[in-house]
Amino acid sequence: MMKTPYLAIPLLAFQLWAAPMAAADCHVDAPVVSHAVEGEFDSVTSSLKFAIQNQGLVLSGTSHLQEMLDRTAADLGYEKGLYVAAVSYEFCSADLAHKMFNSDRRNVATCPMTIAAYVLPDAPGTVQLSYRNPVLATEDVPLEKEIKALFETIIEEATAW
Secondary structure (H helix, E strand, O other): OOOOOOOHHHHHHHHHHHHHHHHHHOOOOOOEEEEEEEOOHHHHHHHHHHHHHHOOOEEEEEEOHHHHHHHHHHHHOOOOOOOOEEEEEEEEOHHHHHHHHHHOHHHHHHOOEEEEEEEOOOOOOEEEEEEEOOOOOOOOHHHHHHHHHHHHHHHHHHOOO
16 A cells, blocks of 8 residues: 655645646746737738748748648547638747857757737637747746747737738
């Protein structure tokens, strides 16, 4: 018979006590940042692509997420229509890439950067622009803030009309 370690009960009590506080703060450092903008999907995504390029960045790829999900839904047992439209744009800043990779070579996994644009069925006039909150392999808060500033600058420009 296995004995319960003496620390298990206090640890469990602490986890139960701390969980609501952690959940309350999760929006602050959420893994995904989203901005809602009223508008037509094609207009917003066109502005987004222009804003990426206007930062001197090359748009290296487009993932047509909604099309892929709709195409594969039935075969995988899901319903179509999770999104009205959804795409993801890939790009990279050579300057930020050098800074990230020189900070820690594992940061290569953070490139390319992406911003997704999507419309939900229950909000057809609203386009969501989302990106992953930058978190690097080793804590480098100033660099993470610089990366986040790039995302925010792109989204601000794309939605400034």
